[in-house]
Amino acid sequence: MSNFNGVAFIYDRLAQFVFGREWKDIQMAPAKSIKSNARVLIVGGGSGMILERIEPGCQVDFVELSDKMLEKARRRVTSATVKYVQGDYLNWSPSGKYDAVVFPFFLDSFNAENLSLIIQKAKNELHPKGQMHIVDFRKGNVAQRFLIKLMYLFFRVTAKLEGDKLLDFDSVFTAHGFQKTRTSVFLNQWVFYSVYQLPEDSMPVMLAED
Ligand SMILES: C[S@@+](CC[C@H](N)C(=O)[O-])C[C@H]1O[C@@H](n2cnc3c(N)ncnc32)[C@H](O)[C@@H]1O
Numbered sequence: 001m002s003n004f005n006g007v008a009f010i011y012d013r014l015a016q017f018v019f020g021r022e023w024k025d026i027q028m029a030p031a032k033s034i035k036s037n038a039r040v041l042i043v044g045g046g047s048g049m050i051l052e053r054i055e056p057g058c059q060v061d062f063v064e065l066s067d068k069m070l071e072k073a074r075r076r077v078t079s080a081t082v083k084y085v086q087g088d089y090l091n092w093s094p095s096g097k098y099d100a101v102v103f104p105f106f107l108d109s110f111n112a113e114n115l116s117l118i119i120q121k122a123k124n125e126l127h128p129k130g131q132m133h134i135v136d137f138r139k140g141n142v143a144q145r146f147l148i149k150l151m152y153l154f155f156r157v158t159a160k161l162e163g164d165k166l167l168d169f170d171s172v173f174t175a176h177g178f179q180k181t182r183t184s185v186f187l188n189q190w191v192f193y194s195v196y197q198l199p200e201d202s203m204p205v206m207l208a209e210d
Contacts, residue, residue, distance in 0.1 A: 002161050026193070030135060037059075041101045046064065
């Protein structure tokens with residue numbers, strides 16, 4: 001299992017240095033499209049920058065494995081009501097369903113088997129009309145692919161990252177029955193923000209009672 005405790009102290013500064021001014025826009029992208037009063041699950045939210053922009057009235061469950069990252073997230077000023085949970089998402093059970101599940105640079109940490117388990121688990125925790133919000137890397141051009149390799153190398157050494165390559169997230173969401181309803185790109189198409197939803201015709205039909 002990965003352990004980001006060793007890099008928590010420098011993670012945000014490093015990201016800001018590598019990704020520059022767009023880093024904040026990338027982090028905040030999902031928050032802008034989640035409506036107020038939504039019930040939100042954020043998994044692997046790191047130091048929690050997104051919490052500063054989440055709409056007031058939202059009820060957020062923030063599940064993060066690293067206690068050092070979580071400590072930083074707790075210090076964020078937010079207008080949402082946040083329940084901070086330290087633990088492994090795969091071994092954690094929510095109470096109730098969510099309108100939005102956010103995976104910010106989280107899915108890239110896993111191998112294919114766990115990626116599929118995570119998406120299936122989140123699907124079970126989502127309201128039928130709920131949305132999955134994913135922010136992560138695309139393979140991009142040659143230079144971007146090279147930097148991704150370097151990042152995997154760095155995080156495999158410093159954080160014992162389980163994954164060793166960027167997987168095709170789209171095909172896994174499709175295999176789990178999701179449709180991509182919107183996408184935007186950042187940093188010369190290196191990073192994407194996508195929203196996935198289950199199609200209407202896959203939702204359970206509610207039968208009227210006599
Ligand atoms: C690459 S960092 C991303 C941090 C932040 N979301 C961001 O956008 O920069 C991945 C985060 O996922 C957390 N994480 C890794 N495995 C986890 C798990 N099984 N359950 C919960 N959090 C996990 C790590 O501790 C780390 O903070």
